[in-house]
Amino acid sequence: MSNVQSYSLFTDFDISLFKAGKHFRLHEKMGSHICTVDGIKGTYFAVWAPSANQVSVIGDFNHWKDGEHLLQVRWDSSGIWEGFIPNVGHSDTYKYKIHSNHDGIVTEKADPFARRAEHPPKTASIIYSTDHVWKDQDWMQKRHKHNSLNAPFSVYELHVGSWKRKTEENNRSLSYSELATELVAYVKEMNFTHVEFMPIMEYPYDPSWGYQLTGYFAPTSRFGYPEELMTLIDAFHQNDIGVILDWVPSHFPEDAHGLGNFDGTACYEHPDRRKGYHPDWKSLIFNYERNEVRSFLISNALFWLDQYHIDGLRVDAVASMLYLDYSREEGEWEPNDQGGRENLAVISFLKELNQEVYASFPDVQTIAEESTSFPMVSKPVFSGGLGFGMKWMMGWMHDTLSYFKRDTLYRNHHHNEISFSMTYGFTENFMLPLSHDEVVYGKQSILGRMPGDEWQRFANLRLLYTYMYTHPGGKLLFMGSEFGQGSEWNFEEQLDWYVLQYDIHKGIQKTVADLNHLYQTIPALYEKQFEADGFEWVAHDDDENAVLSYIRKGNDPDTLVIGVFNMTPVPRTAYRIGVPKNGNIQEVFNSDASIYGGTGDYHNKKLKVSKTSWNGKTHSIEIVVPPLAGIVLELKA
Missing domain, CATH: 2.60.40.1180 (Golgi alpha-mannosidase II)
Structure with a gap:
């Protein structure tokens, strides 16, 4: 006999929205929610497993025993299993044990909607209710001015785990709380308007840098508790600095506890491997044709904007989503119904995502990392666009770095490379990115690309940044580049802060701080940056x-x-x-x-x-x- 009471947070209207792919607040219903039923405190659980014939909650409270706490499937063919477990609550760990009606497969899964997860390599979910009193009311009331397209956008991109480390304490990363002091002060001193965190949702594998997610609603526990992340964001806002998150709706890993093969079938991923498997990253691709998956993803985007006061989402790998033949050879993909290579379900999904984000949070921005010539990425949906606020200007990045890498003796023969960006500079709302992708895998650091002797290399770097900050568009600079780090970024080590003992590196740092100040204080540099x-x-x-x-x-x-x-x-x-x-x-x-x-x-x-x-x-x-x-x-x- 199961020790689970019948209980539900779902209304019939919720279910109809969920089935239609229009429920964009799923996190308020799905997952684990501490509540009181008939005077007894406990936790309500709800999980989507449409191909299951039995789902139990296993955890430390029942010694991980299958069948002890069986959830009940709803009668409405929604595929949702739910129930209330008394005397289970805050900080208890759990997973779902799912018996599939497909080939007798049994899976043990972390909760896709969990608000907190165990520290990797552990993989269980944690029942959690955040307790944070926000102090950023001033920012939230005026942030429409800071996040407007005619406001300066100077973004400091960073990887939380390697910005700075406590080398004397076994080289550990700083916690969210420590960053709330050290990082906020540094970003303010450098005059950046925004920070962008590489993914901080829970992920199992450090070398993925956070781009292979298993816990979409849980901040990674590597750096502390959810409230500590909220405190960090709060501190940025109290210092008039916006916070952008890297968001990954493009793919997810095949880890046993993750979203893949969730109920013994392709639940979140597309069942056709030509659409459901990413050959570059050896990961699974979401099934954008499935309404419930669309609800999951859009709910996740709104969750971070709502619960964590996030000011923008940089959407990762949009190009890989848009094209059915992305990284695929002939015969490895199938054209759409119109005979083309575009993924029509993705186009529809991205439009709906952006419409819902801007309808609910008109004072934030969505930013597409999109490297192709796909048209109207940053144009409104009502005029035929995808609806993003901005798009990364990958062409500018490529041409500029290619030009600056050239020996100065030959630059006059390639002058068109440095001027070419303006032939298409206003076809989108562009952000100029010198991102983490440009300082890894043998590409060298930004400084490392500069030609000439030491003086010329640093002069070239100052010249590049001056050109970047006066060129139309938003700006994004990856950590370390602002003081001329010479080595490539290594996610296992902190930045080369020691180089700041040398005046020539301090000079680069001063250059960037002053360019940030210049950009923000001269309206001609930002008011019409997309016009x-x-x-x-x-x-x-x-x-x-x-x-x-x-x-x-x-x-x-x-x-x-x-x-x-x-x-x-x-x-x-x-x-x-x-x-x-x-x-x-x-x-x-x-x-x-x-x-x-x-x-x-x-x-x-x-x-x-x-x-x-x-x-x-x-x-x-x-x-x-x-x-x-x-x-x-x-x-x-």
């Missing part, structure tokens, strides 16, 4: 000198910003550029300044606009452009 009329070329074709120059404009027609970039180690003196009008002009940033490790020999202190037409403009100025440097000028009418 074509916020940008104007001065000269994109001076390949002879390998100098690039352009204008950035905001809402104030009387103020504009000019960026000029010398891609060679030869200073350009008496260099004339065109400007569209007369006014007072001054240099507001110079990457060759001595405080950054530059020569400090080339400044533009007294500039005067003349009526000499140049570069197709009515006026012009004569400037000096330092070697391997970018300068930023502000012109006010």
Whole structure:
């Protein structure tokens, strides 16, 4: 006889929404919920296992004995098994033992909706109810200004486990609580507007960096309790810094306790391996054609935005989702009903995801990591787009790093590489990413790509960042790149903080902090960062000198910003550029300044606009452009 009482949190309306794929608050019903029934405190459990013929809750409270606590299947063919277990509660560990009606398969699964999980390599779920009093009311009321598309987006991307470690304590990672002090202070000092965490949902395998999830609703227990993560997010918000999470709706691992083969059948994954298995990552792909799976994923996205006050979701591997032939040879994929290679179910899913996110949380952003030319990724659904707020500009990243890697002697022959991004720069709302993917697997660090002697390498890096921060679009920089780490990122070790004993690395760090400040304090650099009329070329074709120059404009027609970039180690003196009008002009940033490790020999202190037409403009100025440097000028009418 089962020691489980009949009880349900589901209404008939809940079930109809779930079956239709329209229930986007499933976490309020599914999983384990501490409650009181008939005056007795205990826990209600609900799990979706449509191909099961028996489901029991096993845990430390029943010595992991199968059949001791049997859940009851609902009568409505929803596939949900549920029940209330008295005297079971907070911090008890559990799993579901599922007997399949398919080939007699028996599985032991962690709860897909668990709010907390055991520390890997242990794999059980933990009954948990968070207790955190949020103190970020000021941020939440005004964050629509910080997260707006016409606000500065300067993102510090990090891997929580390797940002900084306690080397004297067996090289352990910092806890969420420790990060709430050290990381928040650092990000604020560096003037970033947002942080982006690589996935922090529970994952079993450290080398996956968190991209192979088993606990979609549970913060990884590696760094502490759920409340400690909330405290960390709260601390960022109290310091006016937004928090973006990496979110992985594209695939999941085949680990025995995870979502794969959940009830003895392909429950969450697509049953056709051509659609349900990812050859690159040897993982399973969600079945986006299944309504219940869509409800699971969209509920998960809203869960983090709601329960953890998250300001944005960076959606991982969107390209792999959109195309049926992604990483597949001919014969390994099947065209869609229209004969094309697009995954129509995914397109529908992403549109619904973004519509629901922005309807419920209009003051957040979704950001697509999408590397192809798929159209209108960051355009609204009502106009035919996928509905993301922004898209990573992978083309800019690739072309820019390819160009900067070149010996400066030959850059004038490849000048089109550095100017090409603006031929498509406003087809999407682009974010410029120098992410973790660019500093691993033999690609070298960003500094490691720079050519020349030591001085030239660091000058090139300062030039690259100056170009990046004045180029239209949001900015994203992976941890370590902001102080010129020389080695590739290693997730098992902390960043090379020791290099900051050297002035040349401190100079890079100071450069990034000041560029962040510049970006946020000059509206012309962000107000129209996704609009074509916020940008104007001065000269994109001076390949002879390998100098690039352009204008950035905001809402104030009387103020504009000019960026000029010398891609060679030869200073350009008496260099004339065109400007569209007369006014007072001054240099507001110079990457060759001595405080950054530059020569400090080339400044533009007294500039005067003349009526000499140049570069197709009515006026012009004569400037000096330092070697391997970018300068930023502000012109006010």
